């Protein structure tokens with residue numbers, strides 16, 4: 001019988017010292033945790049909510065980045081004001097829009113839900129466009145501080161009437177840049193300038209910036225899965 005293996009009185013021949021048993025438990029436990037971890041990741045990765053390039057949901061108000069950024073010249077940080085300091089980029093509250101729309105286009109029918117929300121003190125239920133699975137950790141501020149501009153990950157938002165997902169947001173896409181970020185680096189005062197191009201060779205200019213600012217993205221699993 002296997003169960004009474006090691007019960008008193010029976011001669012049991014130990015090949016390994018007893019601490020090896022403890023070690024084995026730890027190793028088996030670790031391996032199981034690892035398998036569970038990978039299963040959770042796989043399950044998340046293949047669930048239907050996966051990210052698709054071109055996804056551009058209809059929004060409750062036809063707010064246009066092309067108009068406000070491309071034509072009126074507003075900076076991203078006027079509205080997404082936490083993007084440089086926090087993991088998430090804030091979506092502006094109704095009050096931010098009302099800074100102008102309390103006096104601009106006050107008769108516009110498409111702005112009626114905005115005026116109503118301002119009156120009731122409610123918020124607009126914007127539909128999320130970009131949405132990584134919960135098992136992935138992402139941080140805007142780390143990228144902007146390193147000198148990666150919005151355009152590298154979101155494309156020419158200043159030309160979009162409706163925001164659409166431009167990049168796959170897949171693990172391979174993240175890693176491609178983490179392995180070789182040079183061509184994507186820019187001076188800090190250009191991170192929201194979507195039209196900016198490096199004056200010379202992008203890799204050379206970026207390598208210089210990476211050296212000055214000590215930019216070296218990690219590819220450890222725990223950087224993005226924690």
Ligand code: HEC
Nearest residue numbers: 068069074075076078079126127128129130150154157163
């Ligand atoms: C006047 C305010 C305003 C400005 C300025 C602005 N945005 Fe937005 N942005 C919004 C609002 C409101 C939404 C949510 C509705 C939508 O998706 O269109 C949004 C959504 C987004 C999204 C999609 C968020 C999601 O759900 O995944 C991205 C990306 C984005 N903005 C990038 C930018 C960039 C880059 C700039 C600067 C070039 C910028 N925005 C400037 C108001 C603004």
Ligand code: HEC
Nearest residue numbers: 061062063064092096097099100101104105108109110111
């Ligand atoms: C800095 C001022 C300013 C801010 C802030 C601003 N807008 Fe505007 N918005 C304008 C101007 C100016 C126009 C267009 C005027 C024109 O077409 O003559 C406009 C036009 C619009 C229109 C089109 C209205 C129509 O009838 O065609 C919508 C919709 C709109 N804005 C939504 C928003 C939303 C939502 C926000 C907040 C996320 C916002 N705006 C923030 C200045 C602003």
Ligand code: HEC
Nearest residue numbers: 076080083087088089130131132138143148149150153192
């Ligand atoms: C390194 C790539 C990268 C850069 C650079 C970047 N974003 Fe994002 N952005 C993302 C990803 C990935 C998401 C989805 C995050 C999630 O689902 O957790 C996102 C989401 C957003 C959202 C939705 C709210 C949120 O935080 O989930 C807004 C708004 C946004 N970005 C605006 C901006 C603006 C404005 C800039 C430049 C100032 C910028 N992003 C720069 C990759 C980037």
Ligand code: HEC
Nearest residue numbers: 137138139142146152174177181184214215216217223224
């Ligand atoms: C265009 C280039 C680029 C892309 C795309 C990119 N990253 Fe990064 N990432 C960087 C750089 C540069 C840094 C900063 C490295 C440094 O400071 O040394 C960084 C840092 C990070 C950090 C570290 C933050 C911290 O707290 O230290 C995380 C987490 C991260 N990236 C996650 C992601 C994820 C998840 C994706 C894909 C959804 C992604 N990144 C896509 C360039 C990129």
Ligand code: HEC
Nearest residue numbers: 041042045133136169170171174175178219220221223224
């Ligand atoms: C720079 C960020 C980053 C790093 C580093 C990273 N991952 Fe990921 N990983 C992601 C993102 C983003 C996704 C989600 C992809 C999607 O939804 O399509 C993901 C998804 C996964 C998945 C789900 C299956 C899939 O491909 O969608 C597994 C498994 C996984 N990662 C394992 C790992 C392992 C193991 C490591 C270390 C060798 C690692 N990851 C390192 C960003 C990263």
